[in-house]
Amino acid sequence: MSPPDLRQQKATHTGEAALVVTPDWAPFLVCAAGEPAASARRLLGPYGVADRLRTAAFAELQAREAFLWAATHYQGLSSRQRNGWRALARAEDRHLRWLLARMEALGVVPAERQVSDRLWCSLTGCPTARDFAATMAEAEERGRAAGERFCARLAAVDEETAALFGAIAEEEIEHIVMAQRLFGIA
Numbered sequence: 001m002s003p004p005d006l007r008q009q010k011a012t013h014t015g016e017a018a019l020v021v022t023p024d025w026a027p028f029l030v031c032a033a034g035e036p037a038a039s040a041r042r043l044l045g046p047y048g049v050a051d052r053l054r055t056a057a058f059a060e061l062q063a064r065e066a067f068l069w070a071a072t073h074y075q076g077l078s079s080r081q082r083n084g085w086r087a088l089a090r091a092e093d094r095h096l097r098w099l100l101a102r103m104e105a106l107g108v109v110p111a112e113r114q115v116s117d118r119l120w121c122s123l124t125g126c127p128t129a130r131d132f133a134a135t136m137a138e139a140e141e142r143g144r145a146a147g148e149r150f151c152a153r154l155a156a157v158d159e160e161t162a163a164l165f166g167a168i169a170e171e172e173i174e175h176i177v178m179a180q181r182l183f184g185i186a
Helices: 049-074 079-106 119-126 131-153 159-183
Strands: 008-012 017-021
Touching: 049 079, 049 119, 049 131, 049 159, 079 159, 119 131, 131 159
Parallel strands: none
Antiparallel strands: 008 017
């Protein structure tokens, strides 16, 4: 077992540098810090669906871990805010399990290609809970829009994966609304 990846993050809300322990990203293979993952291959090609599933699943894992991290990291949160983030972590975990199950059904190996932890790094680098919520809401919106695109484009060739992306995209709307409601983000 390798030691945890310890990264010095930006100054926190207290002005002190925070040491953030990067979670175990298994079963994914993560790029070296600061390196981008290879571009996804053509969606309707032989590996395109696998690349989208892998990227989406890893984003859900990062989001789950980031919500859990934020619920304990930021000072001054109400119990409603902390519980809201924990509920979102459970939803992200459910999405992750759906995606991993679909990957398994299709024979997609999560560690076959590298993924990037830029989402995790951007979220844990947020100096305030409000910044975290706004950054997460933006990420959720990007994921929702991508899910809708994949749903539409895959419907004719892979109905099950298309439906999965559609269901996740629909739930992301709730996540965005919750972030806006809990932190007054417009």
